[in-house]
Amino acid sequence: MSTGGNGAPKRSKVEALKLESQYLKLPLIDEVNADGASVGEQAMQILKFHGSYQQDDRDTRVQLRREGQEPAYSFMVRVRIPGGRIDARQYLACDELSRAVGNETLRITTRQEFQLHGILKQDLKSTIRKVNETLLDTLAACGDVERNVLCCPAPVHDAVHAEMQEDCARLAAHFAPRSSSYWDIWLDGEKIDNPDAPRPQPALVPTAGDDAVEPLYGKTYMPRKFKTAFALPDDNCTDVYANDLGYIAVVEGGHVVGYNVVVGGGMGTTPSAKKTFPAVAVDLCYVPRPEALRVGEAVLKVQRDFGDRGDRKRARLKYVIYDWGIDAFKAKVEEYLGEPLTPPRDLPITEVDDHLGWHEQGDGNWFLGIPVENGRVKDEGDLRLASGLRAYFERFGSPARLTCLQSIILTDIPPDRKDEVNAWLEEYGIASAEETSTVRRWAMACPALPTCGLAVTESERVLPAVMGQFEEAMARLGLEEERYSVHMTGCPNGCARPYNCDIGLVGRGASKNPDGSPGPGTYTIFLGGRVQGDRLNVVYKDYVPLERIVDELVPVFTRFKVERGPGESFGDYCHRVGVEALAAEGAEA
Incomplete structure (x- = not known):
């Protein structure tokens, strides 16, 4: 960990901004409603925690600078979608926003979310409110917090997939920030709640000095972003080893009885800084399903308390594990839990499924995975993917799932409508999985x-x-x-x-x-x-x-x-x- 001249831990500039923000509120709450096309540097950093990045058009940046004009600012808004599960109304609302205030495209991310690009500052507040009215949100889609939690999106109707999605939703709710700042800034203090969503619980691993407002995060939240995924040993479609925290399901008798927990994955690196590197997660323990959230909270809190807050290039969990070694890290997690961890099961990852094409769901219906090149939902030339998906959800009204390979799965399709769906694909020039090359x-x-x-x-x-x-x-x-x-x-x-x-x-x-x-x-x-x-x-x-x-x-x-x-x-x-x-x-x- 970085230290100052007196031996005290150094704190980066962003750490000071988080502390001064009063739980992610200042100065953002004032700048959102102020005139101008952009927000200042401090507000821009806090804005990330609310699910948005300030950007500018780099194609025009140089020319605008030559002309003495400011950059062409806009905002990216990221919609948090745990496990990639959406319904038709939610899809259509995001599509409408992309056309009304965005750049007329939706982008499916590698973390099962939607991104809206090209939002002007004047439309930022109404956009985030509209997202919340669909019972989705943008909270913690970016920033130094738990990001969108991943889970196998295959809509297979069996206990295993249902239990994994339940655990994914429970963890996402529990690890979400709890400060009222998000609702104060974007919803005028009104919290639009999903009555069916899991509720966060009190701290499951109490630690000294737990914060009353943010019991998991405290006033300065995490040292850097924190990512979690759920996967199956025979279907690692969420790329579980690339996450800070991963749960690999252990299945017995057709149910998830527990998880192998892996820790310390992360892809970011800086080639000029040899102290940085990508890493795949390593085994930590096996945990019975009822204790999965508690162990995850302990891992998160160890990273919260010991991640490097002085050097953001080395602030991810992978560096704590590299510096300490996995045995010392495991001992610290056990200290937070107050009990020993169980060794992991021998359960290697063997396969990955992209879930594209037609598949039976197990309830009499079918699902169809559609490839979306680089996740960009757009109309371009003969391809009319954006208008086609809009027509699909208006006509069929069925739910969908987003994949970590940036594609979309259309679910709950009755057998007698498969021909109708195939005709829809042809009508809008949308390539099926079979028509898309393997590469x-x-x-x-x-x-x-x-x-x-x-x-x-x-x-x-x-x-x-x-x-x-x-x-x-x-x-x-x-x-x-x-x-x-x-x-x-x-x-x-x-x-x-x-x-x-x-x-x-x-x-x-x-x-x-x-x-x-x-x-x-x-x-x-x-x-x-x-x-x-x-x-x-x-x-x-x-x-x-x-x-x-x-x-x-x-x-x-x-x-x-x-x-x-x-x-x-x-x-x-x-x-x-x-x-x-x-x-x-x-x-x-």
Whole structure:
């Protein structure tokens, strides 16, 4: 932990802002209603806890600066959706907001949420209120708190999936901030409550000095963001090892009897700061289902009390575990619990399902998983996904689920309406899972330019073209049915989880087009992770121009086709042979 000159722990600037905010209220409550297109730096930091980021259009930033104008400010609003469960009314409300006050698109995130982009400050308060009126909210979708809690979205009607979703909802409610600031600022003090939602409980692991307003978080909340996911050993569709806290279901007799708890995952890193790194979570314990929330609270409180509040680059839980070791961390969690933890069960992750295509639900109805490229719900050319989904929810009125691969699942479809739904897909030019290449089904990207202030390269806007190059190369090699994951980000922060997949493409540096205009950038290529998400990949090549990415990988796929073992995946092959050896051979070629 960082220390000051007198040996006392250092506190970052953001820590001071949180303390001065009086539980996330000041100065945001004054600036939200003030004139102007933006909020100040202090309010901008506090705004994140309420589920919104201030952004500007980086495509126009330089020109506006030359003209002496301020940036084209807007706001991203993130809708918190635990477990990715929404109903038709909620979808249609978000769609309406995207058209009325946004940029006419919805974006499905890698954490089962919706993002609305292009919201002007004058519309921010009414937008957040409208979200709450649907019994969703934006509270804690961003900021130094528990983020949206993930759970397998498959609408399978069995006890296992129902129990996992119940536990997900219970944990999300319990870990949500409890200060009234959110309702005071956005809803004029009125709390719009969902009567069916789980209620937060008193602190399950009482600690000395628990705060009366925020018993879990205190006045300065968490050192950095905290992420949690629920998964199954045979379906890690939530990428559980990329989270600070993960629950892997232990199933006996058709019920969840408990969970293997894993801790310390996180993707963000800063290449120039060697003290930072991505990490996959490690085993902590086994916990019976009734005690799962209590153990999770203890883990959260240890991170709250011992995470680095002086250096935000090293403030995630993974660094506490790295510095202490898992045994010391486990001992501290046991100290908070007041009892020993049980060793984890032998329960490796074996598979991942993207839940796309038609599937029986188990109650006589069907669900349909629809691929949404990079999560962007839009109308563009012959594709009319935004208008198509609007028509679907207006016509059918059934619920849906959002996936961590940025796609959408339409649920509760009666068998006698399957033909009608298939005709709807064709009418609006929406590609089915069967019409989507394998590599596109398992690819995803962060938004990056032009809205993200951290992006150094393109991501979402260029990945579709890169996928086209992959499709052509795989067809030539006869590997078009091969499943491997490609995750692209516009910077090293890892929002699209590029460090534990088969092929990670991470924005490295800016580039220029021949005419001198900004180019799409250069990338670091990582290889050797895998779809299951339980292993980090490593650097294959650095500073690769966008147009060279697939060409640099074709020799590796060519070797893979000849040298792979029976049933061996691309990521496992790269790991077995050694990415450094593959890179060395590529350099000699």
